[in-house]
Amino acid sequence: MQISGPMPDQNFPEYFSLARLNINRCLAPGECPDMAIAAHSVQKSRFIKQLAEDGHVLTVKLDATARNGLSIDLHSVGINQATTFTGLCANHDNAIFSPIEKQEIDFNNSEQLFLLAYRCAVSELHEQMVSAIRVQGGYTNRVRKGIDSGTVPSQACLQATQRLVLAYEAYQYKCTLDAALNERRFKFLRHEVIRVPTQMATVAGNSVYSVDDVNVGDSWLRVHLNVLPISQSETVVVFSYVKDASKKALHHLAPVLSSQDGSDRLKLSQFIIDGCGNTVFRPSFVHSWSHTKHDAVLKYFLDSAWKPQLDRIAEDLGVFALET
Template sequence: MKAPGRNEPCWCNSGKKYKHCHRDIESKPPVEFHAVIQALKSFEKSMKKCSVPISLLHECSSKIINAHTVSKSSSLKAISKDGHVLETSVDSKTSAASKIVIKEIGINKASVFSGFCSVHDKNLFAPIEDGPFRVIPLHCFLVTYRGISKEFFSKNYASKVFELMKTLDRGKSLHHQIAIQAEAGRLGTNNDLTTNDLKYIKSKLDDMLISNDYSGLNYAVFTLDSPPPIMGSAIVGPTFDFNGNEAQKISSSPSQIPDYMAINSFSSEGDGYVVLSWLSEHSKTCNKLMAQFLEKKLTADSLAVFMILLIENFYISPSWWRSLDDETQSLIISLYAQGVEDDTYGDSIENRRPLNFPSIKNILMSPMI
């Protein structure tokens, strides 16, 4: 690629002139590892804020806490071993290709984010923290609201990381500069699209919170006969259905929001729950998925595969994991890798090995389909 003139726009589309952007950047010292760590820590500090609607911010305390998206006392504790669960993560090292790892984490640190103040974390979620979960609109809303607040928080954090990524081409050859800028731009653009979608969805949930009217939220609650050995929270735009076929087309236009579904897996008083929820306006795709699940008479193992494919961070019962044979463990890791390391393949939803998930003892949908 021929370098632009000094006063021409930079090739990286930053909007800056070439002389103020990438000119001579290959001769500058590379970004030191400690500088990256310091920047990430500063992001964490700056991101601490309460996720409630603006009209409720006057009630906030000054203390932002590490809020759990999966309850520590009623859920994580139920599947823990010596105060620890297992978590999925991607081990990215500069000297080797990324790989999926399963490692221990203490339940005090699992599923936390600094997205609520101490007042709102306690008061808002008291109905599902201080008593048993019930399949009623309020409880399903609170589970959904907390999970989506976490996802919105994470996407805003990721946007800062992708901006930081753009600075990592200092001291690199032009070839590497182009590669780094292209990947940072691709990831940033995709993240921005999802962030805008979640901002819209959260605004709808904020309205429900303020009005105490949850009629705009649809849900399907699967009650299991014991705590699910995989717990987590996510919101996704499903691209495949339970037949392994395309569920919907995802547009790259910010004005065309796909149908999103929130997924929450947890336990309460000995029972397990998987709550799938969505805005009423996203019912087309979500209702189709639920109709297929019921028509095919699928089991909780299919729910497990659905969660493994779509939840980016989930927590695993150590006892359950160690009870699985090597082939089943490898299957779970390969399913999780889809969407993390490569594309998600719809036919993966057709589970071919038993995962020994607890049985479904009840399914309740609102509204019924």
């Protein structure tokens, strides 16, 4: 695992007090004392339902046990649970996202595109904080049991610190988006919208991922990704990034933006599997894959969880049922 440069001190005390509190606390801009509700990061009624069969979709589940190490599989999950996270209270979830919950999404509307991307950042921050708290909890247990001394830095201590720094960086990044949201500077983010004609809706998801080898300021380039099946015949993929990082972001996205024929759809699929931790699939589509493709997709998910694999020429990882 890699960590970035020096830890900025701005906002750190506020973050630390937040991280110590219950992880179900609302992460809306400013201080909100309310408890978060389980909200969908990808809208259920409009997008996830497009993929569902018998009320279920398939989602990627990464597991780690001391006995078996890391494992990965696709699990069936009900659409009420798919892509949910507890990052915002009911009032803030409604107040912030009503322009994309209650209106049709216009992929030329900068406010709606900003909000789609912002929701990825809140979900990502929540996930990073949960992860940091779990790893910290594991380390605390090791100290309590006497496995680690607690005074001499150990591997477990280093890992816990690294997770905390990653979560703090996600928090810092969200603070910059909070400021843009509060001031309605929606053009703070830029977006690349790719429309994929499909035979049926097969995939949905969202995330923010870091491009680790591309620096922006004190941190890395971050790219927001939304994969939204707006109907059975069209899925819209939106990449978003901070406007000031446009040049670097466009260079990173060049393989999926340069042309959009069949082979680039495979490259787009590769970007989605690489960057999207929060992906759901249509069950019958996954069941139609050969064993070779099923294993290749899962292996790619696992490999890219540690390190981006975008330079790799991947096998068939196609996540769309393309029109022929």
